[in-house]
Amino acid sequence: MGEKKKRNIPLLPLRGLLVFPTMVLHLDVGREKSVQALEQAMVDDSEILLTSQVDLSIDEPTEEDVYHIGTLAKIKQMLKLPNGTIRVLVEGLARAKVLRFLDRDDYFEVEMEVINGEDQEPEPEVQALMRNVLDQFEQYVNLSKKVTVETMQTVQDIEEPYRLADVIASHLPLKVSEKQKLLETIPVHERLMNILEILNNEKEVLGLEQKIGQRVKKSMEKTQKEYYLREQMKAIQKELGDKDGKGGEVEELRKKIEEADMPENVEEKALKELDRYEKMPSAAAESSVLRNYIEWLITVPWKKETADRLDINNAQKILDEDHYGLDKVKERVLEYLAVQELTESLKGPILCLAGPPGVGKTSLARSVARALERKFVRISLGGIRDEAEIRGHRRTYVGAMPGRIIQGMKKAGSVNPVFLLDEIDKMASGFRGDPSAAMLEVLDPEQNNSFSDHYLEEPYDLSKVMFVTTANNVGMIPEPLLDRMEIISIAGYTEVEKMGIAKGHLLPKQIEEHGLSKGKIQVKEDALLKLIRYYTREAGVRNLEREIANVCRKAAKLIVSGDKKRVIVTENTVEDMLGRPRFRYGLAEKENQIGAATGLAYTTGGGDTLSIEVSLAKGKGELTLTGKLGDVMKESAQAAFSYIRSRADELEIDTDFHEKYDIHIHVPEGATPKDGPSAGITMATALISALTGRKVKKEVGMTGEITLRGRVLPIGGLKEKSMSAHRAGLTTVIIPKDNEKDLEEIPESVRKSLTFIPVSHLDEVLKHALEEKHESE
Template structure:
């Protein structure tokens, strides 16, 4: 409680010593002795009370000027407490309005340039208004009168005795306070000085002391002080009880310490350098860890085990590696998140063009984390074709959050121990890659990218997907168990971001634990913007060129996209731009003249012959050829269904490496066509006397799925009727034996593929309208959609009344029935 013995501070001035011992003798300053405007000295971390002597070190230039001028004059100043102790130069609003008039007893100039003054409080005062701030604070004040106290009053006597008893208890419970303070306490007879003396030395906040100073009545002041002192007594008593309880444990620790020291001396005498030095170093490191009680007990157990192992034994390095791994893990060590949402939005927009859905989801996460900082990290799965920026988006998220970034590739992982680690009993045991990457990041809340989660494989060594169930479950990963670590580790604050090209190969239970965010391919316009803003500057930097060395025309970028890269993402586009940049870099390095603007001719010259045609659509001059739309793991594609008839016995041939589902769609389409041949004006004898061959080109590529149903039906209707198919039309939808058109998936990727190939009209199931409504309008620009419910509507849209230029001539004969 007591910070200093005020009596010892003024032994060099005997006159002032008399005033301190007898505080009521000339202790007050009369109003007429004060100047009209009083100099104000702000002080930090304490409050000055009337009658009390304290030393103050003055370091501010304003305060030094004030003190020196006052010391040369009447030595009277006003002292007020400062609310914010961290502020170097206090402002007027940061000062309390109630203070104490003080007299400077002594001033000492120290060798370091600071000035120390010893002051004694006199009267309490209230600031009416501050008059000036330069060269130091001055204010108009009004003195607060102290009411005359009847010292013989029973209430006053009881209060004085209570204060002294409380102070005596504090002195006994706190051994840090010198015993001379009890002598000073016994020599105080004045109640007001006792209250002020104890308040000055009270172990309390400045705000609490200021509250005592502002209390008008001395009895109320003493009562408030007593409340604070009794709280201090209670805290000291609790502390004393705790110390008594842990005394036995401390004795045991000391005993263990002395025994270890004796062992160390014996080892030194024998010339044997034991492992105790390493162990002590580990113990010191362990003291800085914020791990759980369970982890601390387990670590100490392993450390004690290490001491018992012979350093020459094979188990010693294994145990040593385990202890070091536990110490290297960032137990409950977190980086501070940046909750500036506008900055995060700028970072995401700068690094990635488009992708509004995933950007908004990250901003939502940041917003909720800002409001509820103990929120568990979400498990996001970015799903889409290659090259659309899924992995790089994870790095941008880490930059936006200002978190550490780690990436783990799961492609080809087929051992469960890669995730959970090996048990320590195995030779060459290692922790799982999850904790290895957490250790590298030195943070328990990094952005953790699990790349290619759809390419995890299972074999006889276990199923890594099942091991990932605990990692990616927000309800379980707070107690993630690694086989090597053997104690639970908290992964709940990690922001896991998985990436996948396909959801079909992900374990259903694992997929259920993740929030799927679909990232679709880019349109032509988006690819141009990405090339201008990201890919070209990146390639120029990587090849040592400046922006002034070369410029790409918009025609050149469009030519590269349309004729040399036919993809959902921009990875191949970046490679082609790199090829063009290297062509310029060679000319710059060889100091050759070159055209600084890359146009279409330069693109054709450097990249060679065009790989893709501007429009893949092949016309409608041949019957039975219909354009369909397909979804693949690398985005959308268009495909052609071709049908042909030849004289035969009604055999059906299906080719093109089609899966079972696609073959069934072809059979269903043919069955419906046969049952409705009369309505389509098809002679039934065609089905008996002509063989049908259905082929889907790109025969080396496996194809499957129900979405080509209506495409196959339209192809069959066209070949049997020899009618033209509408130009620049594509379709997708499943067919039933009743002629219903069912909805299919992957609509956005299919639309992008159609736009790349020059398709203008698309036929869809009516139930796919909801998918179109969710797609941004700029993706749909230039396309017309037809929504159908049955195949009759499909034929009305797709088949023209005109027959092809050279229709096939069918030769049909009547067949007699046989018994």
């Protein structure tokens, strides 16, 4: 080390490296300025100042880019390497401070001053610190495998505190900036304190690393152990004859679970149950229960969706192909499609097709699915009286399985099918709960996005399903359930519509089903009309289809027996094939009669005509009602009777008729139960006819409720009643004034053939329904 404290010396900036005094190490020097500095140092006295760069990325550092405290070092050896760099062996001598930078183009030269104050005898406090540092360093060496035991022994032999501090600092894994702080800390006790703190921190970090390492090792050991045990289990199962063993089955199920695209919570549940299944012996009773549950979770669709064909014109074409008439329902389906196309997201509507049997409710739902290109699934709710049929059984029960809804979704295989709930009005409640109450969650658009099935135990989304329900009698559906559905009434078909359905659908279908062809059988229009008028009486076309099938069977027999090669069915040959007509077309009375009026009734089979007969016999004023009438109908008769008594004078009836005569009101077809208020004006008209002797016009049908003041109140089912009047051959229908708005719903062909007379009082009814009394009478 030179005698002068201040002197000029070449500077070698180091990248990512710091040399402490007493350290001996190799440096590889490649930068041109650094090589020049080395060469200059060798020319002088082989001493050079080593300082670290603040920023490693700078190739040509300036005064600001290097630390101003560094280490004065002696160059021990220089060796030129083949790649052009120089390998130097240097030994750190002492700390030194850069006083100023001198201008040199080819290398860095600085004026520096050696920092002294490290040669004095160590104080007792410093000695205690040295011992503490040595102790901590020994613990660090034991934890860290990076420092050799030989190094530890070398360090223990050092007596000078400044040298001990620098040697230990050089062996610690510190950043250059942290090492620089130690280099710049001149008082030795401060330096030892800093090193002690660093050693404590490093020990903690190493302790944590060790713990983490042990934990990872344990985890790996556990995984390896499980793998080993699984392999053993497979081998044992193989020896026992269990071909692929349970392991293969479990892996297959695990793969299926991953492919099923379940919601996260459901997948978690499925994998948890699969682990339970895997650990359970095959002979255990619960094993098959678990297996079934996992299979259900896999096979029920969770996200798989079919793309809707949002083409209104195509949908219209398909609906028209499959069904004749039914414009209102078709319109509703097309509206749904239109909104779906505009919004691209709409909760599935819940439509209820209400109407008599045989009008095509079920087949219409199938057509809707075809038009939308959705999957179609149907379940029948008729006679269901167990809530578990809808919601499923809990898995604790033997033979538990999901409810009909989830079964239907599995069958559909997509989350957006057209789901037909047939005969929703025929669900019954029993001691096992009320299934109609369970249906509330299924059919409520606000709730069905998280339908709860007892078996699945996980919420299931039904919001994309288009539910279509069917019912014969809306009155039988509980009010809360009815509130969640959009009722579309299908009243029945007119004669013209039946003819269209028979020609376009029923006849071709039956000809094909009976192995015939158009060349072998021809059914004329007049023959079809005869079948409609004289062999069937219904709102739908189911019986008409049966009669057409009957005709086809007879024709097939004639052809097979060789009697005929081609059968032509006409109006005249129908009777030969099917026997005498079963019904009389046009049930209107043949002549005007006293005490007999024609009412119109609404039935589950559509509309019907109702003949009401009144007879008088001498007696004490008893009123007898027969024909299996309900309470409401009996009360209507009482109201009509009371009205007539209060208006006897004006109606030109003997005021004490109720004391002289027993009155008997009878409604034919006595075995059929009848109820409702709409026969009120009919019974009043028949009674007045009997009491006044005025005849009721045979071509007039009527419907309306009566009050004690003679007012006529509105009724329901006008469309069905009008169609029954048309079918029966009536020409005039008296309806309540308030029902005028319902005339729009009546098919045009029926409206044209009937004269509707709206009335608000019984006096108007009598004016139109009764013949004028002849003067001779």
